[in-house]
Amino acid sequence: MAEDIFKQFKEHSVAEFFKKNRQMLGFSGKVRSMTIIVHEYVTNSLDACEEAGILPEIFVQVEELNKETKDHYRITVKDNGPGIPKSHLGKALGQMLAGTKFHRYIQQRGQQGIGAAACTMYSYITTGQKTKAITCHRGKKLTADISIDFKGNKAVVEETSEEPTEETGLLVTAEFKDVRYERSNQGVYEYLRRTALANPHCTITLMDPNNEKSVFPRSVEVNPQKPFEIKPHPLGITTHDLLEFARVNENRKVSSFLQNAFSRVSAAKVDELRTICTEVDFDKDPHELSWEDAEKIVKSFAKVKWIAPAMDSLVPIGKERIETSFRNIFNPEIIVVTERSPRVYRGGIPFMVEAGIAYGGGLVAAEKKGEVMRFANRVPLLFDNSGCVISETIKSIEWNRYNMKNFEEEPVAVLVNLLSVHVPYTSAGKQAISNEEDVADEIKLAVMEAGRTIQRHLSGKRRAHEIATKRKVISRYINQLSSDLSDLAGTKNKKDLLARLEKIVDEKYSQEDLGEEKGEVATKDSAKVDEGEGEE
Numbered sequence: 001m002a003e004d005i006f007k008q009f010k011e012h013s014v015a016e017f018f019k020k021n022r023q024m025l026g027f028s029g030k031v032r033s034m035t036i037i038v039h040e041y042v043t044n045s046l047d048a049c050e051e052a053g054i055l056p057e058i059f060v061q062v063e064e065l066n067k068e069t070k071d072h073y074r075i076t077v078k079d080n081g082p083g084i085p086k087s088h089l090g091k092a093l094g095q096m097l098a099g100t101k102f103h104r105y106i107q108q109r110g111q112q113g114i115g116a117a118a119c120t121m122y123s124y125i126t127t128g129q130k131t132k133a134i135t136c137h138r139g140k141k142l143t144a145d146i147s148i149d150f151k152g153n154k155a156v157v158e159e160t161s162e163e164p165t166e167e168t169g170l171l172v173t174a175e176f177k178d179v180r181y182e183r184s185n186q187g188v189y190e191y192l193r194r195t196a197l198a199n200p201h202c203t204i205t206l207m208d209p210n211n212e213k214s215v216f217p218r219s220v221e222v223n224p225q226k227p228f229e230i231k232p233h234p235l236g237i238t239t240h241d242l243l244e245f246a247r248v249n250e251n252r253k254v255s256s257f258l259q260n261a262f263s264r265v266s267a268a269k270v271d272e273l274r275t276i277c278t279e280v281d282f283d284k285d286p287h288e289l290s291w292e293d294a295e296k297i298v299k300s301f302a303k304v305k306w307i308a309p310a311m312d313s314l315v316p317i318g319k320e321r322i323e324t325s326f327r328n329i330f331n332p333e334i335i336v337v338t339e340r341s342p343r344v345y346r347g348g349i350p351f352m353v354e355a356g357i358a359y360g361g362g363l364v365a366a367e368k369k370g371e372v373m374r375f376a377n378r379v380p381l382l383f384d385n386s387g388c389v390i391s392e393t394i395k396s397i398e399w400n401r402y403n404m405k406n407f408e409e410e411p412v413a414v415l416v417n418l419l420s421v422h423v424p425y426t427s428a429g430k431q432a433i434s435n436e437e438d439v440a441d442e443i444k445l446a447v448m449e450a451g452r453t454i455q456r457h458l459s460g461k462r463r464a465h466e467i468a469t470k471r472k473v474i475s476r477y478i479n480q481l482s483s484d485l486s487d488l489a490g491t492k493n494k495k496d497l498l499a500r501l502e503k504i505v506d507e508k509y510s511q512e513d514l515g516e517e518k519g520e521v522a523t524k525d526s527a528k529v530d531e532g533e534g535e536e
């Protein structure tokens with residue numbers, strides 16, 4: 001009976017949902033779960049330090065609590081950031097969908113307001129233990145134990161002590177089961193190594209379960225330029241967004257609301273919109289906008305020309321820093337880094353791609369082949385490789401065009417960092433980026449641009465090798481030829497003949513070198529084909 005079914009009807013909180021679906025937060029598999037915990041804490045520390053203008057010093061400790069089962073650990077992460085005020089500590093670490101980032105258009109590593117509470121949840125559901133936090137903020141050091149009331153998605157905070165301090169920062173420490181420390185490609189060490197690679201301004205120290213200390217020291221003494229917050233661009237919003245913004249705005253007229261709530265809306269633009277969208281009264285109270293009004297305004301947004309969103313809101317790692325990091329890690333034969341100009345996806349969300357390719361040298365020695373290093377806002381992405389637009393795009397490139405027969409078999413490493421005020425992750429676990437067409441196109445262009453320089457380098461190298469081999473073979477013959485000829489003619493001028501023949505060989509190969517130069521120009525032309533400007 002239908003009535004009986006509805007006796008079962010219940011409401012649930014987001015905390016209950018993620019408790020049941022922890023894999024959606026990335027908690028699946030022991031090694032992965034361990035890395036995800038460190039990732040959530042470390043990204044929070046980096047965001048907080050950078051926002052407060054502090055050079056990050058992060059300490060990570062992983063202690064093994066059960067040497068037999070090898071799945072019970074304590075994880076501690078400490079930073080020198082601004083700490084969290086007492087008033088917000090519980091919500092920050094024990095309530096899902098709460099934080100300082102979700103509602104803002106700013107390039108940060110966190111963007112959902114879930115990560116820290118997800119770790120508190122995972123600790124609680126696997127060990128029954130509370131997460132301990134020590135926050136040093138504005139002269140006060142507060143120690144508290146935090147857990148979650150799942151039914152209400154509320155933090156439960158028990159303050160244990162408060163004392164004065166001159167330090168600032170946050171320390172979080174918690175016990176976890178169903179996790180494992182491994183020094184593998186997807187383990188904590190590799191995660192921190194890649195974090196250091198993309199964040200050369202931070203110092204990270206790892207104390208592993210064997211009490212072995214690894215330090216990734218900063219190589220740059222200044223924080224990167226601070227990304228700044230922008231307002232949403234009209235082309236990136238929906239009818240519902242517009243109504244939501246209108247509901248909380250404090251302007252008296254639609255015209256001033258549009259100018260204040262969105263970027264690039266000037267008084268002149270509002271006048272232009274008025275002429276297109278004549279059915280809506282732009283002088284009325286924005287709180288009185290109906291769904292139909294909002295729909296008409298959003299439609300009219302698509303009919304006018306807009307200046308693109310402020311692109312300097314994005315801060316890349318930078319060419320030099322990527323080159324230095326590549327050199328430090330792989331010491332390759334050649335490094336090429338490209339930085340594309342910022343663009344927008346979904347009509348109004350700014351993003352930018354930087355890509356680097358390292359080839360040969362140390363990669364051969366380290367037996368590294370076809371390595372893809374994915375980053376989003378400088379955060380290494382170690383999981384869900386196959387569902388990510390970065391790996392998919394790299395896979396779709398015809399690498400034989402760039403003198404690499406089989407990408408997976410070549411001593412090559414490709415790094416791609418996607419920057420955006422909103423990274424379109426495929427899930428709350430934030431390990432893969434969805435296939436937005438504009439984003440995929442930019443990744444492809446960035447990697448191909450770097451690929452072309454690698455190709456020129458490789459074909460130049462191959463050519464030089466061919467010339468050297470030919471020269472060696474011919475030199476062998478001309479020696480014999482000059483002595484046979486001088487014998488035949490009875491002139492006894494073998495030395496003179498040999499010198500003249502050598503001159504001919506020299507001239508011939510320098511001409512071939514010129515031919516190689518011509519070949520390079522042809523390569524550049526074919527580059528245009530890659531960018532869709534012609535046919536192959």
Ligand SMILES: Nc1ncnc2c1ncn2[C@@H]1O[C@H](COP(=O)(O)OP(=O)(O)OP(=O)(O)O)[C@@H](O)[C@H]1O
Pocket residue numbers: 040044045048079081082083084091092093098099100101102109110111112113114115116117118170
């Ligand atoms: N180490 C820290 N120092 C200062 N503030 C912090 C720190 N860690 C977390 N916070 C605060 O707690 C909030 C919640 O963190 P949480 O990781 O849950 O979400 P987020 O970082 O906003 O987004 P995401 O879920 O994508 O990580 C943050 O937005 C930030 O305001």
Ligand SMILES: [Mg+2]
Pocket residue numbers: 040043044109110111113114115116
């Ligand atoms: Mg976070």
